[in-house]
Amino acid sequence: MPTRRFDLPSDGTPDHWYNLAADLPAPPPPPLNPGTGEPIGPEALAPIFPMALIGQEVSAERLIPIPDPVRDILAMWRPTPLYRAENWERELGTDCKIFYKYEGTSPAGSHKPNTAVAQAYFNKEEGVERIATETGAGQWGSALSFACSQFGMECKVYMVRVSYASKPYRRTLMETWGGACVASPSEDTNAGRAILAVDPSSTGSLGIAISEAVEDAATREDTKYSLGSVLNHVLLHQTVVGQEAKDQMEMADAYPDVVVGCAGGGSNLAGLSFPFVADKLAGREMTVIAAEPAACPTLTRGEYGYDFGDTAMTTPLLPMHSLGHDFIPAPIHSGGLRYHGMAPLVSHLVHTGVVDARAYHQTECFEEAVRFARSEGIVPAPEPTHALRAVVEQVEQARREGVSKTILFNLCGHGYFDMAAYDDYFSGRMTDYELPQEEIDAASEVLADLPRVG
Amino acid sequence: MPTRRFDLPSDGTPDHWYNLAADLPAPPPPPLNPGTGEPIGPEALAPIFPMALIGQEVSAERLIPIPDPVRDILAMWRPTPLYRAENWERELGTDCKIFYKYEGTSPAGSHKPNTAVAQAYFNKEEGVERIATETGAGQWGSALSFACSQFGMECKVYMVRVSYASKPYRRTLMETWGGACVASPSEDTNAGRAILAVDPSSTGSLGIAISEAVEDAATREDTKYSLGSVLNHVLLHQTVVGQEAKDQMEMADAYPDVVVGCAGGGSNLAGLSFPFVADKLAGREMTVIAAEPAACPTLTRGEYGYDFGDTAMTTPLLPMHSLGHDFIPAPIHSGGLRYHGMAPLVSHLVHTGVVDARAYHQTECFEEAVRFARSEGIVPAPEPTHALRAVVEQVEQARREGVSKTILFNLCGHGYFDMAAYDDYFSGRMTDYELPQEEIDAASEVLADLPRVG
Numbered sequence: 001m002p003t004r005r006f007d008l009p010s011d012g013t014p015d016h017w018y019n020l021a022a023d024l025p026a027p028p029p030p031p032l033n034p035g036t037g038e039p040i041g042p043e044a045l046a047p048i049f050p051m052a053l054i055g056q057e058v059s060a061e062r063l064i065p066i067p068d069p070v071r072d073i074l075a076m077w078r079p080t081p082l083y084r085a086e087n088w089e090r091e092l093g094t095d096c097k098i099f100y101k102y103e104g105t106s107p108a109g110s111h112k113p114n115t116a117v118a119q120a121y122f123n124k125e126e127g128v129e130r131i132a133t134e135t136g137a138g139q140w141g142s143a144l145s146f147a148c149s150q151f152g153m154e155c156k157v158y159m160v161r162v163s164y165a166s167k168p169y170r171r172t173l174m175e176t177w178g179g180a181c182v183a184s185p186s187e188d189t190n191a192g193r194a195i196l197a198v199d200p201s202s203t204g205s206l207g208i209a210i211s212e213a214v215e216d217a218a219t220r221e222d223t224k225y226s227l228g229s230v231l232n233h234v235l236l237h238q239t240v241v242g243q244e245a246k247d248q249m250e251m252a253d254a255y256p257d258v259v260v261g262c263a264g265g266g267s268n269l270a271g272l273s274f275p276f277v278a279d280k281l282a283g284r285e286m287t288v289i290a291a292e293p294a295a296c297p298t299l300t301r302g303e304y305g306y307d308f309g310d311t312a313m314t315t316p317l318l319p320m321h322s323l324g325h326d327f328i329p330a331p332i333h334s335g336g337l338r339y340h341g342m343a344p345l346v347s348h349l350v351h352t353g354v355v356d357a358r359a360y361h362q363t364e365c366f367e368e369a370v371r372f373a374r375s376e377g378i379v380p381a382p383e384p385t386h387a388l389r390a391v392v393e394q395v396e397q398a399r400r401e402g403v404s405k406t407i408l409f410n411l412c413g414h415g416y417f418d419m420a421a422y423d424d425y426f427s428g429r430m431t432d433y434e435l436p437q438e439e440i441d442a443a444s445e446v447l448a449d450l451p452r453v454g
Numbered sequence: 455m456p457t458r459r460f461d462l463p464s465d466g467t468p469d470h471w472y473n474l475a476a477d478l479p480a481p482p483p484p485p486l487n488p489g490t491g492e493p494i495g496p497e498a499l500a501p502i503f504p505m506a507l508i509g510q511e512v513s514a515e516r517l518i519p520i521p522d523p524v525r526d527i528l529a530m531w532r533p534t535p536l537y538r539a540e541n542w543e544r545e546l547g548t549d550c551k552i553f554y555k556y557e558g559t560s561p562a563g564s565h566k567p568n569t570a571v572a573q574a575y576f577n578k579e580e581g582v583e584r585i586a587t588e589t590g591a592g593q594w595g596s597a598l599s600f601a602c603s604q605f606g607m608e609c610k611v612y613m614v615r616v617s618y619a620s621k622p623y624r625r626t627l628m629e630t631w632g633g634a635c636v637a638s639p640s641e642d643t644n645a646g647r648a649i650l651a652v653d654p655s656s657t658g659s660l661g662i663a664i665s666e667a668v669e670d671a672a673t674r675e676d677t678k679y680s681l682g683s684v685l686n687h688v689l690l691h692q693t694v695v696g697q698e699a700k701d702q703m704e705m706a707d708a709y710p711d712v713v714v715g716c717a718g719g720g721s722n723l724a725g726l727s728f729p730f731v732a733d734k735l736a737g738r739e740m741t742v743i744a745a746e747p748a749a750c751p752t753l754t755r756g757e758y759g760y761d762f763g764d765t766a767m768t769t770p771l772l773p774m775h776s777l778g779h780d781f782i783p784a785p786i787h788s789g790g791l792r793y794h795g796m797a798p799l800v801s802h803l804v805h806t807g808v809v810d811a812r813a814y815h816q817t818e819c820f821e822e823a824v825r826f827a828r829s830e831g832i833v834p835a836p837e838p839t840h841a842l843r844a845v846v847e848q849v850e851q852a853r854r855e856g857v858s859k860t861i862l863f864n865l866c867g868h869g870y871f872d873m874a875a876y877d878d879y880f881s882g883r884m885t886d887y888e889l890p891q892e893e894i895d896a897a898s899e900v901l902a903d904l905p906r907v908g
Contacts, residue, residue: 005530007461009461010459010461073831075458076459076831083530087604105559109870146831149829149831150541168873169873169874172873172874172877172880173870173876175876176824176833176873176880177828370630373630373631374603374632375603377527377530379561379627379630416563416627416870417870419623420626422626422629422630423622423623423626426626426629426630
């Protein structure tokens with residue numbers, strides 16, 4: 001039999017997370033207090049995060065142990081499979097070797113539970129009984145609801161109202177795991193009520209939902225706040241993906257020339273690539289590509305500077321590529337990639353030339369998704385279709401150059417909850433959004449009023 | 455770390471199917487030609503099935519080899535995991551040991567691809583270029599669309615019109631894999647056109663869809679017909695499930711006292727249980743339970759006799775439990791269990807006392823589904839919630855008897871495409887349907903006009 005699936009043994013999930021910060025030649029710039037312009041200390045985050053996660057956020061340790069109770073829950077679906085995309089290669093007519101890690105086997109159907117379980121655990125350990133968070137399309141909210149159910153904790157999810165209405169099944173999934181999901185803006189917070197007072201029919205935004213969740217956590221003794229991407233500790237928790245992939249590539253007697261991940265907040269790309277980036281920083285030749293939507297081109301057209309993580313300007317200033325904290329992305333199907341900013345660690349790597357970024361339109365991405373589904377059998381979520389498109393671009397380039405490359409990408413989730421997107425694609429209703437230069441210029445002006453990096 | 459997941463090695467899927475017919479003390483009664491009342495020969499099936507599958511349908515061989523190209527595709531997701539339900543056991547407060555096989559990791563999300571891949575392969579081998587089938591809720595249609603895409607074959611799915619309208623995402627899933635899906639009754643067949651002529655707003659039925667698919671296959675040179683359950687060869691293909699489970703139970707140093715599966719057409723129950731039933735027939739003490747919906751209680755309230763497989767009376771007469779070929783089941787969420795008949799092999803085992811049958815209402819089943827999701831993390835499809843309810847009944851009985859049992863069931867699919875059912879449950883809209891005695895009596899009259907078994 002041909003070997004196209006590489007499985008680690010049941011206990012093959014690593015027992016530590018890999019912290020890239022320990023291997024960077026220079027650390028990324030620090031987050032700043034927006035009031036003073038000074039670097040913030042861990043204490044500034046204590047009201048909304050447990051100390052263990054704050055410690056991970058600023059840690060310089062290379063390896064951070066994964067507690068057994070976390071590993072035990074991850075073992076429900078980890079290690080995840082690594083596949084050689086033999087059928088897709090044949091369809092593409094390439095002699096490149098394409099491998100993909102598949103994270104869709106988790107209960108919530110994506111890589112998100114990797115950090116949700118860890119975050120729930122560290123909160124529980126410090127006596128937190130309830131976690132508040134925001135969600136856009138619902139992937140993160142459902143992952144955290146699942147994780148909280150495993151630890152007997154309450155989970156409150158503020159879901160952007162337009163998605164709450166258009167994606168009822170993600171909401172039902174959260175409820176099935178016991179999560180309490182409300183449409184944001186809601187009547188449950190001052191932030192929500194203030195917006196509803198002005199605009200009772202507000203469809204909400206991720207920025208508003210973050211404000212509600214942070215307020216919820218800051219004003220309740222039993223509650224902390226949780227974020228599904230962007231921050232260092234979230235990226236850290238995702239490195240189980242890349243560590244497993246490294247072991248599996250070794251089983252396949254291969255090492256990637258190119259590593260590809262889609263990037264919204266950055267945790268998916270980081271999870272797969274950081275264990276490989278470690279080798280690149282140590283001198284190994286390698287291309288690492290962040291694939292993002294042309295409708296929300298944070299890395300390819302955004303500026304690298306300090307900006308707020310949320311629209312309401314309640315977070316510290318983060319050093320990152322940004323389209324401006326008041327940027328409203330077009331309604332593309334990849335809800336997980338509709339974020340104005342980017343993880344500071346990923347931004348730093350792009351800024352220093354370690355990671356390349358490419359942007360794609362959703363119809364060209366879905367074209368690849370359908371070709372992939374018909375050859376490899378798995379139906380991708382909208383977000384990783386951007387990675388598929390980036391892989392094909394690499395394949396085309398290799399063909400032009402007359403070389404064969406080994407390419408690895410992360411298929412970070414399945415599309416079972418996103419069939420409406422496929423329906424739009426097949427029926428010709430799918431639209432591409434080209435971001436006008438005026439919006440980029442406007443973002444630049446927003447950032448000009450904030451501190452500069454470096 | 456606690457061990458609650460038992461993984462076979464990557465090549466741990468068996469290289470043969472297990473044919474229970476070889477181990478039965480007496481063979482089940484033969485299918486009959488409805489015109490003559492005589493047993494039908496293989497040649498009667500040749501217009502709609504390839505010879506290899508007809509051979510498997512009547513085979514007396516105990517082990518039938520799985521061709522490498524079939525194993526190669528199954529290896530995309532097989533072996534599937536076996537779990538010890540430690541968290542659910544704790545929730546139930548039982549000292550019974552509960553194990554479950556999980557078939558939701560297949561591309562189509564259920565056990566159905568196990569036979570879809572095999573059927574597509576044997577058709578392809580005999581030069582068939584196109585397969586026609588019917589589907590109710592869409593699980594079978596999507597599994598066959600996936601399988602056909604793997605062999606570069608066309609797939610035409612006649613989908614019951616009421617489901618075509620209410621479950622657009624299953625239809626989109628079929629299209630993503632290249633399947634052509636039409637609402638049945640359709641304008642594409644004489645059978646469909648005849649019904650539309652009388653009733654242009656017909657919502658369709660599985661019986662009508664079968665008639666359309668069979669006509670399609672019988673009237674086109676390039677096309678054969680495919681069925682997703684009921685027939686011997688379909689059950690045969692599912693025995694990879696039980697064979698793997700047996701190996702995995704051995705890894706867990708356990709053997710089941712009770713084996714449970716939900717039963718609609720019978721292939722899921724057969725797939726898990728037949729390799730264990732072999733041991734029961736050889737003298738091992740064991741309870742095997744078929745869990746079915748109270749709204750479609752084929753085994754618990756239907757009669758054992760000869761009946762047609764479809765409403766339009768185009769199939770041979772099959773010896774089976776039946777509610778009558780014109781029975782229209784209530785619109786429960788378990789679309790895969792809404793069938794008037796039952797696999798002849800399963801019916802035979804129930805008739806001879808080897809398998810027990812139990813019927814449950816859907817609200818009590820969903821109550822267990824939610825408890826299961828919140829402890830084990832996986833959200834079950836509506837069909838296997840019946841198995842969950844049967845397991846809990848066994849747990850309660852063990853408690854009354856003061857014994858501990860080892861229970862194994864098949865979680866044959868995930869519920870990602872069925873969140874509307876969970877939404878109905880949470881919102882209190884879910885209804886139970888008690889089948890009135892008059893309908894059972896009417897079914898009995900239908901069967902009275904047909905040949906008797908034995």
